[in-house]
Amino acid sequence: xxxxxxxxxxxxxxxxxxxxxxxxxxxxxxxxxxxxxxxxxxxxxxxxxxxxxxxxxxxxxxxxxxxxxxxxxxxxxxxxxxxxxxxxxxxxxxxxxxxxxxxxxxxxxxxxxxxxxxxxxxxxxxxxxxxxxxxxxxxxxxxxxxxxxxxxxxxxxxxxxxxxxxxxxxxxxxxxxxxxxxxxxxxxxxxxxxxxxxxxxxxxxxxxxxxxxxxxxxxxxxxxxxxxxxxxxxxxxxxxxxxxxxxxxxxxxxxxxxxxxxxxxxxxxxxxxxxxxxxxxxxxxxxxxxxxxxxxxxxxxxxxxxxxxxxxxxxxxxxxxxxxxxxxxxxxxxxxxxxxxxxxxxxxxxxxxxx
Numbered sequence: 001x002x003x004x005x006x007x008x009x010x011x012x013x014x015x016x017x018x019x020x021x022x023x024x025x026x027x028x029x030x031x032x033x034x035x036x037x038x039x040x041x042x043x044x045x046x047x048x049x050x051x052x053x054x055x056x057x058x059x060x061x062x063x064x065x066x067x068x069x070x071x072x073x074x075x076x077x078x079x080x081x082x083x084x085x086x087x088x089x090x091x092x093x094x095x096x097x098x099x100x101x102x103x104x105x106x107x108x109x110x111x112x113x114x115x116x117x118x119x120x121x122x123x124x125x126x127x128x129x130x131x132x133x134x135x136x137x138x139x140x141x142x143x144x145x146x147x148x149x150x151x152x153x154x155x156x157x158x159x160x161x162x163x164x165x166x167x168x169x170x171x172x173x174x175x176x177x178x179x180x181x182x183x184x185x186x187x188x189x190x191x192x193x194x195x196x197x198x199x200x201x202x203x204x205x206x207x208x209x210x211x212x213x214x215x216x217x218x219x220x221x222x223x224x225x226x227x228x229x230x231x232x233x234x235x236x237x238x239x240x241x242x243x244x245x246x247x248x249x250x251x252x253x254x255x256x257x258x259x260x261x262x263x264x265x266x267x268x269x270x271x272x273x274x275x276x277x278x279x280x281x282x283x284x285x286x287x288x289x290x291x292x293x294x295x296x297x298x299x300x301x302x303x304x305x306x307x308x309x310x311x312x313x314x315x316x317x318x319x320x321x322x323x324x325x326x327x328x329x330x331x332x333x334x335x336x337x338x339x340x341x342x343x344x345x346x347x348x349x350x351x352x353x354x355x
């Protein structure tokens with residue numbers, strides 16, 4: 001604790017310099033020296049103030065599940081750490097190096113959705129419309145700081161265990177911009193809540209966030225399903241107290257996932273890598289060795305859906321070594337039976353949209 005506090009103090013001058021740069025950029029947008037572009041079709045942005053880990057991908061998927069039966073949707077991501085450049089329409093037979101991990105996950109799970117990636121989203125949206133004029137909604141993934149596009153509905157995520165109200169600017173903390181930037185949001189979702197959440201605790205956090213009159217605050221959590229075998233999703237794994245788990249993950253924060261697995265399995269050991277890490281042959285060799293070291297007769301390797309898209313690059317090795325890698329799927333749920341309220345808010349935005 002003392003070391004953490006000391007590190008924050010030492011890094012505070014750099015956070016201040018970073019904050020000044022962010023403030024200058026935002027001032028340019030407020031004065032319209034830099035322009036935010038609006039489009040004549042609905043655009044919903046899902047993002048956060050902090051660096052990774054708030055659950056943008058599952059909440060994008062929630063919106064897709066809610067709206068895809070009724071309208072034609074496109075998603076637009078940066079395609080972080082992909083090895084391609086420019087505007088790209090993602091296909092299910094691509095790999096993570098071509099598309100980025102999250103866009104490939106979207107396309108594999110929702111093949112009818114138009115999934116796209118581009119560095120410059122203000123230029124990509126016209127390309128989406130040109131190639132798919134039937135598109136009725138664009139979902140922007142991780143675009144809260146991408147102010148070149150002005151979304152019609154701006155959704156801000158913040159983690160229950162580490163809300164933006166208690167965080168600090170980079171590099172002493174995880175915030176990409178000042179806490180006051182939350183004022184740009186139309187909706188605030190407190191994500192990764194405990195599965196059982198007291199209303200009084202939620203109200204206390206709402207008071208801490210201090211939403212503006214136009215802002216609605218929701219609380220969401222993850223509902224995990226049975227893990228499926230990575231190379232054939234027909235096979236499912238039963239989590240129970242006789243199972244020993246080796247978790248391999250390269251996501252921003254594994255605490256929430258580990259809490260879930262520790263409550264389901266006998267033991268959980270973890271191999272952690274930096275967010276969006278591309279696993280190499282050495283990583284797979286280490287995974288195999290660590291798995292073989294587990295003394296249990298009943299054991300399995302578990303990973304996330306996002307990580308599975310990058311592990312898939314080593315499909316042949318995984319098959320040859322018969323590594324039992326299972327993927328843990330999840331879905332977003334809302335506390336206090338407010339899922340219907342959130343759905344109605346989004347649909348009202350769509351119905352009332354005027355170009």
